[in-house]
Amino acid sequence: MPRKQKNHRIRHTAAQLTLGLLFFSLTGCGIIHMNAPSGSRVKLLTNNAPASVRVEQTVWYKWWGLDPINPSEAEGGTIIAREGLTEARMQMTNTFTDSLVTLVTGIFGFPRRTLIVEGNRQIAKTAVTPSAPVAQPSAGRQ
Amino acid sequence: MKKRIFSLILCLPLTACFTSNFDAPPETSVRIMAADEPAEFCAEHKDWYLLWGILPIWRTGADEIIVREKLVEARVSTQDRVSDTLIIIGTDLLTGFLPLFPQTIVIEGNRTPHQPGNPPKMPAMQGRNRQSECSS
Numbered sequence: 001m002p003r004k005q006k007n008h009r010i011r012h013t014a015a016q017l018t019l020g021l022l023f024f025s026l027t028g029c030g031i032i033h034m035n036a037p038s039g040s041r042v043k044l045l046t047n048n049a050p051a052s053v054r055v056e057q058t059v060w061y062k063w064w065g066l067d068p069i070n071p072s073e074a075e076g077g078t079i080i081a082r083e084g085l086t087e088a089r090m091q092m093t094n095t096f097t098d099s100l101v102t103l104v105t106g107i108f109g110f111p112r113r114t115l116i117v118e119g120n121r122q123i124a125k126t127a128v129t130p131s132a133p134v135a136q137p138s139a140g141r142q
Numbered sequence: 143m144k145k146r147i148f149s150l151i152l153c154l155p156l157t158a159c160f161t162s163n164f165d166a167p168p169e170t171s172v173r174i175m176a177a178d179e180p181a182e183f184c185a186e187h188k189d190w191y192l193l194w195g196i197l198p199i200w201r202t203g204a205d206e207i208i209v210r211e212k213l214v215e216a217r218v219s220t221q222d223r224v225s226d227t228l229i230i231i232g233t234d235l236l237t238g239f240l241p242l243f244p245q246t247i248v249i250e251g252n253r254t255p256h257q258p259g260n261p262p263k264m265p266a267m268q269g270r271n272r273q274s275e276c277s278s
Contacts, residue, residue, distance in 0.1 A: 029224060034164040035217040036174035044166040044174050044216070047205070065222060076164075077176060088174065089165040092220040094195065096159050113222075 029065030030074075030113050034090040037077040042119075043087040051089070051118035055079050058098075064109045079117040088119030158195035158243045164218040167205040173255070175217040181250035183211055188226075191243040199242075207249050216251035 036042040045051060057079060060069045068074040076090045093114045102111045166172045175181065185207060190200040204218050226244045234241035 029222045029227060031219055031221045033177060033217070033219045034174075035177045035219075038176045038178055040176065042174045044164070044172040046168050046170075047163065047165045075177065076174075080174075089163070090218075091161055091163050093161040094159050099159055099194075 030059070030061045030068070030111060032059060032074050032076075032092040032113060032115050034076040034092065034115075036088075037081040040077075040080070042080055042085060045087050045089040045119060047089070049087075049089070050120075052120050053083050053085060054116065054118045055083060057115045057117070059113050059115055061111050061113075062109060064106070065111050069110075074115070076115060076117050079115070080119065083117070083119070084121050085117070085119035086122055088117055091116040091118075158191060158241075160189070160191050160195035160198070160243065160245065162189065162204075162218075162220045162245060162247060164204045164216075167209045170208070172208055172213065173215040175215045175251065175256070177217070179215075179217075179256055180252075181217070182252050183213060184248065184250045185211070186246060186248045188244040188246055191245075192240070195243055202247070204247070204249055208251070211251065212253050213251035214253060214255055216249060218250075219248045221246040221248065 057073055059073045061067065062069050072078045076088070079085075080088050093116060095114050098112050098114055105111065187202050188200075189198065189202065191197060192199050204216065207213070208216055223246050226246060229244050230241045
């Protein structure tokens with residue numbers, strides 16, 4: 001095989017590999033645990049129950065999602081403990097912003113996701129009462 | 143140069159926006175389990191999305207599984223695995239850049255409340271799609 005043709009072939013294969021790697025890096029992996037802190041008794045809220053606390057946490061991963069940079073960030077229990085919640089619901093979401101950011105950072109192996117925890121610090125007495133917590137930021141969720 | 147720009151454009155559809163919820167079914171009392179508590183039930187399934195997450199085509203909510211399995215305590219983890227990534231890339235190439243987006247959801251729980259120091263029995267896992275994650 002002529003040298004020029006061989007070089008061209010190597011370059012072509014390298015380009016294909018790079019493209020494949022790029023494809024792979026842009027999607028990324030990642031685990032989020034929606035759990036409670038150890039030794040706690042946290043009630044799971046329904047989808048439409050009022051929640052007075054809402055925390056959105058960005059979870060960053062290294063090695064294309066193999067490990068979270070800060071493992072406690074990928075645990076819902078960390079937020080529940082920090083906020084002192086007695087009832088909660090959780091949501092893992094890959095927002096539009098996460099997707100846009102991951103397009104750039106994913107190439108270097110750092111994808112991101114968002115963990116949302118909503119809840120109350122004391123158990124609501126009834127589902128809908130005037131004295132129930134007011135904020136309902138979860139309205140209109142999927 | 144044109145080829146490089148084209149390659150980048152091809153990569154754009156490989157990310158998606160989607161959401162997985164962990165909430166209780168109506169009129170039930172479910173406790174959220176800690177990571178270190180034993181679970182007698184474990185099930186694993188995939189949620190599927192089209193159109194970059196806009197269109198969920200097959201999604202099973204945690205609340206549906208909690209009701210079906212009569213769980214009184216549960217925890218959930220969402221996992222974007224290497225296999226999911228391969229499905230995205232594969233369907234992207236096969237369909238002409240209209241990928242399917244899967245996400246693996248693992249739900250664990252107990253049908254009777256867990257008492258500290260009295261771990262629940264561990265019968266054969268009864269999840270429909272039990273895989274390595276559930277058996278570990």
